Amino acid sequence: MFDYETLKIIWWLLVGVLLVGFAIMDGHDMGVGTLLPFVGRSDTERRVIINTVGPHWDGNQVWFITGGGAIFAAWPLVYATAFSGFYWAMLAVLWALFFRPVGFDYRSKIHDARWRSTWDWGLFVGGAVPPLIFGVAFGNLLQGVPFHFDEYLVSYYTGSFWGLLNPFALVCGVVSTAMITFHGANYLAHRTEGVIQERAIAASTLFGLLLIASFSAAGVWLYLGIDGYVITSAVDGAALANPLAKSVSRKAGAWLANYSRAPATIALPLVAYAGALGGIVFARSKRTLAAFVASALCLTGVIGTAGASMFPFVMPSSSDLNSSLTVWDSVSSHLTLSIMFWATLIFMPLIVFYTSWAYSVMAGKVTAGNVKENEHSAY
DSSP: OOOHHHHHHHHHHHHHHHHHHHHHHHHHHHHHHHHHHHHOOSHHHHHHHHHHHTTTHHHHHHHHHHHHHHHHHHOHHHHHHHHHHTHHHHHHHHHHHHHHHHHHHHGGGSOOHHHHHHHHHHHHHHHHHHHHHHHHHHHHHHHOBOEEEOTTOOEEEOOOTGGGOOHHHHHHHHHHHHHHHHHHHHHHHHHOOHHHHHHHHHHHHHHHHHHHHHHHHHHHHHHHHOEEEEEOSOOOTTSOOOTTSSOEEEEETGGGHHHHHSGGGGHHHHHHHHHHHHHHHHHHTTOHHHHHHHHHHHHHHHHHHHHHHHTTEEEOBSSOGGGOEETTTSOOOHHHHHHHHHHHHHHHHHHHHHHHHHHHHTOSOOOHHHHHHTTTTOO
């Protein structure tokens, strides 16, 4: 139905949709976990906070798993190269995520203040560390990652874990952490009332402003201090994947060139700013559902801005420019992309449907009274 070149573009868009879905759905769980030790001042308050995401957090993991699976199936060279180069960073994400299932299940099993406080901080780690590392990873992608391919297309990563923690990447980590925590604060404000809601609204304001400031700083830094990547040879979008069959150079301002070539993409950073400001204003006026929708749009704008800036690059190489991975030369076969497209067309609406149904069934405020009435069944 679709030619190879078109499928490559479609899968770039679909991977972006899955990343946005992960940020919106699993992101608000992580944001709530990040805020848990600070917004909850007593055991009951913390149980209220946990139970706002308790029924859904594990279901939302499907976006994380599906996103990773989509990258593996659609962009196998990206998957192999990134998971090799970012090996210790990915392990840190997994170690942090381990705290989530055991934290949710074990925290309230024992009536001991130290036990519960320990798991509260475990849930904080599980909520705060993954967004930080994902942001740092994106920051390194924008600068280029030190890897190259040999003649057999075996990738070699020549950097180090500590090299990933450079200043620009850390700023991008702040952007990611701020937007996820901002989103989680708006969700928490929507699902709670009283003092917990007031603290969540204050957190929404704080992290919303931090997001605007860090996103702006990263954009200015990218424009003034970081050269982008451009393909200087002819591009055959229908060719088989071979990242070494092109020529690449670095050029000042290249990451902003797409906004001139496709002016409609300017809407993406505008949506990010509008969503951040709208989320703050709506939360402070206690229009909490509108605040949550606004922060979801903000996340879409931030992630979309990164993707549109880099297109067609997915994982640029700083040590061997011609080894850079792009939408055109890092993909699976035409057949694989076609089969995966139809599978996605069937299963993604199902995921959206059952997730929407689950949230509608378990909607409403979580209160201290709910937790006390369900002392043994609530988290």
